[in-house]
Amino acid sequence: MIPLDIAIIAKEEELREELHTKLVCTANHGFAPYAQEELRRLFGSVKSTMLIPGEVFVATLQTGPEEAVEAIRLQPPIFLRHLFPVQMEMAGADAEAAIREAAGWLAQQEAVKEARSAAIHVRKTDNSSWAHSPGELREQLQQHLAPLELEFTVQQPEWIISLFATDDIWYAGVSKAEDNLSDWNGGAIRFQREEGQISRAKFKLLEAEQQFSIPFASYRRALDIGAAPGGWTSFLLERGVEVTAVDPAKMHPSLSGHSGLRVIRKNAAEVSFRESEFDLLVCDMSWSPKQMVKLVTGLLYSLQIGGTAVITVKLLTKKPMALIKEIIAQFEEARMQVQGAKQLFHNRDEITLYMIKY
């Protein structure tokens, strides 16, 4: 017979094992400390180790995996762009041995055995024991998993197999795309650059459309503040929205004469519109956030109740969390309800706010 107190200690240890989640977390370059802070605010003490400075870290939470995923889903983080749960850690100094171990472990996972399709996301550090490209590592792993007759796909996979290879430890996990916060490897969503594309800024609005599921084609009249050279404007015109573009700077010549476009070459502080003239307001001014809020809230009378606003907020400060809180509070005072706030992959030192007027 095992004495009762020893049995209880063993059980507690088992439970403690369960109440423990390891995540490989990714933020935009330089913003990992804020993603770490978001996790600390959600889960209390968080142990973390940087894997790629300022960008990727592995975090250990004293919470069970399901509870952790649920908490993150209920309070979506702004700076934590992507995560995957670590279910297996391998000694990685010998890359070939680590691949075999990873493949052997994966082949035994129920999710992998029963899955019809999966995506393999591979990333590595610069000094990783895997000296070739992540793509080559993915191919090797795929070859090892060939007997499973699993369809490897990029789009809408049933499961995502993640592998992060450093010089001495390789981290692996199997998860659903929604639990990773993104179905793109590391949350790095890529769009094809189109011929004649006016600006890279367009990618920000494309990404916001996907991230927040914004039905851009359902709007009729948009106000674009700080519109030049016209990446956002061209995106909205493509979605069939009429656009009023305000900017003292010149719009791209390819937009001139577009029947759905009105251009006002003025400072946005000097323009006025009819009440409720627009059902969409977008603003990407790359300007002092406090000035931007003043300017945008001054024009909100022209946005219908129920109308949408998509706005980038430049983080010109060492205290972005406090700044974001202040900016959101000011918009809320102006009857804007925040639906989403996120540092998108295509945002640099800024975040994107998605709001609805009530």
Ligand SMILES: C[S@@+](CC[C@H](N)C(=O)[O-])C[C@H]1O[C@@H](n2cnc3c(N)ncnc32)[C@H](O)[C@@H]1O
């Ligand atoms: C980052 S660019 C916008 C890029 C644009 N979203 C695109 O997709 O091409 C910022 C623009 O804001 C404009 N801007 C800055 N302050 C402004 C103001 N007070 N009123 C109107 N436009 C302003 C600048 O002239 C500049 O063209």
